[in-house]
Amino acid sequence: MSIRIFFIILAVIWGECLPAQTSFTRRDSLKGSLRPERAYNVMHYTINLKVDPSSKSLEGSVEMEFIPLQAMQRLQIDLASNMELSAVRDGRKLLKFTREFGAVFIDVDYKEGSREKLVISYRGKPAQAKTPPWDGGFIWKTDEQGNAWVGVSCQGPGASIWWPCKDHLSDEPDEGIALNLTLPENMMGISNGQLVGVDQPEQAGWKTWHWKVSYPINTYNVSIYAGDYVHFQDSYTAGDSSKLALNYYVLRGNEEKAKSHFRQVGPMLACYEKYFGKYPFWNDGYALVEAPYLGMEHQSAVAYGNGYQRGYLGGRIPEEFNFDYIIIHESGHEYFGNALSVGDNADLWLHEGLTTYLEAIYVECMYGKKASLRYLESQRSSIRNAHPLVGPRGVHFTAYPDSDIYYKGSWVLQTLRFALKNDASWFKLLRAFYEANRYRIVDTDQWKRFVDEFTGKDFGPFFEQYLHRTEIPAVELKTDTSGHRTRIYYRLVNAVEGLELPVEISLDGRTIQLDATTREKNIEFSRAFKSVKAVNAQALVRCEP
Known part of the structure; x- marks a missing residue:
């Protein structure tokens, strides 16, 4: 997600919050730590969701299939406290549960290694985002023709603001998800992955859209879009001649400018493939979905709200470059953030720093290395050096007061490239790290060890300087x-x-x-x-x- 411009406001808001963040609460620990009640591995989610724009409410159920990592008598899932949890069932058995803040503790009796399934029924009016995508929540809007237009973005607060799950970055469902989205029949429903069917439920006036994700996915990347959409397609041919489906969903009336503007997707995918291999979610396809907010890296359904403009809302990138920042950045997250993911917010610099540096790699691919250095130079003025890039661990830390995990993170990578003195080796290192950890969870220590082992050098002082301290040499x-x-x-x-x-x-x-x-x-x-x-x-x- 890109947040540079908005950080002028957020720096003030978060600056007031930072003193409180130096001593974390039980709420923080319940959300951010891997307690014994979370000692299970999620295999698959099936989300059955009915969205009513007229009442701005949700109703549905989630089937969570998982494997306990130890014998369990108490299991934690997460659901925002403002959402009603109607029932938790294991088969036909109704289970007892208690709630504390956003945590739900369920009485269970599970053996280590058994495959289990819970069905959680819930309803309510989810939190609304005031400034999406930065503060997280549902977005209930209307398009220019007055049609309902709905979206959700939840990277900061987490997926549990709108559906019950194990809301921790370290556990992505190994077998993906299914999402069955029921909407008023005049709306198109879009989600991650592949559309496998549309049907009419028994209740008149509604329609259900069935989506399937076949890869692991961050829970915050699960998303929905609903509105008066038009769908058109294109394709991308990879280096091995295989074809990737490109699906575009735009508001009615925007089809022609979208067809022209989205032509940059193919060359972008070619650049990313050159350096990191084929698009990582090939079987699910690639999609851009026009969203009622600026953008977000929702896996295989990237949110797009940049108004078909160059740069960031028409500006920010140097004038010599002509590309849409939101498309390039958010699509870059498919590699770094979605395919390769961190397990704790403390390491978010890996998501954002690598993807922000990927912008410079895209520029290098399209315009050359000197142009890439000019692009990097345009990022430098946003670096504040006010806090270490690696944040507090185990407390769902989100109060980064500036955009250093983006721009300083990008420049740390560029500085490491310069220190290696060998561009070919640098790109081999990046690709090897990505390929070794694709569809896996990583952390900063793994990155540091990988660099040392790959290069045969000790970069400990380098990482201490640039990741754990604020001072710049x-x-x-x-x-x-x-x-x-x-x-x-x-x-x-x-x-x-x-x-x-x-x-x-x-x-x-x-x-x-x-x-x-x-x-x-x-x-x-x-x-x-x-x-x-x-x-x-x-x-x-x-x-x-």
């Missing part, structure tokens, strides 16, 4: 010019012990690279330079005068 230069000779003394300051980085030095406009550490080094040239200065075009360092 600076290049300190001193010069001694005597006659026709110049001696340059250089080192890294404001840096952790053991940090090593190549640095760029401009000598009368000609740039050279030197390997710097926290210990002062020097080099002599048989020439008197008028201008000697550090530059940082390829790394996240400060340049001391």
Whole structure:
């Protein structure tokens, strides 16, 4: 999800909240920690949901199939406290449950390793998003013709604001989901994955849309869209000549401009395939769905609300580039965030930093490396260095006060690329990390270990500096010019012990690279330079005068 512009407002709101976030509550722990009551592995969800736009309400049931990882007498699922939980059944047996905040504790008797199924019935009026997609919730709107238009986005608060589930990033259903969406018959219902059928329920005036996801999926990526949509298709041919279905759902009247605007999808997918392989959810297809909010990386049904404009709402990206930021960024999350996912919000920089850097890779693919560096430079002004990139663990931490997990995360990756001094090796590293963890859960420590093992080097000081501290290292230069000779003394300051980085030095406009550490080094040239200065075009360092 992209949030740069809106962070001006959120920084104020979250800034007021941060002191409270230094001591976390039981509510935070119930949502964010893997307690014994969560010691089970979800295999599949079937969501049966009726959405009534006139009353802004939901009613339905969720079938959760899972395998206990130990003997269990008490099991936790999650559902927002404002939603009514009608019943929990195991087969025909009605189970007792208690509620605490958003947690639901169910009395069970399960053996380790058995496959079980619970059916949870619920109803209610879900939280409404005031500023979607940033605050999360349902969006009840009307289109320009006055037709009902419904969506939901819930990355921050989690999926349990609108359907009961094990609401923890670490557990994606191994076998995917089925979602049966019942709506007024004049609305089209769209969800993740493949449409497998549409039928008319017994109650007149309603229609049910049956969707199926065949891959693991983040619960916050499960979504629905409902409105007066028009569906059209295209296809993408991969390098191995296989074809991927491209499904586009846009509001009636937007078909022609969408057909023109969405032509950029094919070249984008080709770039991503070049560096990371084929689109990861091939069997479910790729879809863009016009949404009543800016955008979101809903797996195989990417939310699109950028108004068919270049950049971000018509601006933000450098003028030399002509692409839709929301399409490029949110689709990039299919690789980093959806196929490769983190298990705790503490590691969200991996989702957002990798995907934001993927924008620069797209630019490099389309326009060249120099253009990519110019694109990266446009991100630099958004970096605040106010908090470490890795957040608190086990407490469902969402109060990041700025966009550093995006832009600093991107620049940390670029700096690592520069430190490797080998672009071919860098892209092999990224692809190998992705392929080793596709459809899996990862964390920051796994990333660090992978980099060290792949390169055969110890990047511990690098990651300590850039992931766990706020300070950015600076290049300190001193010069001694005597006659026709110049001696340059250089080192890294404001840096952790053991940090090593190549640095760029401009000598009368000609740039050279030197390997710097926290210990002062020097080099002599048989020439008197008028201008000697550090530059940082390829790394996240400060340049001391």
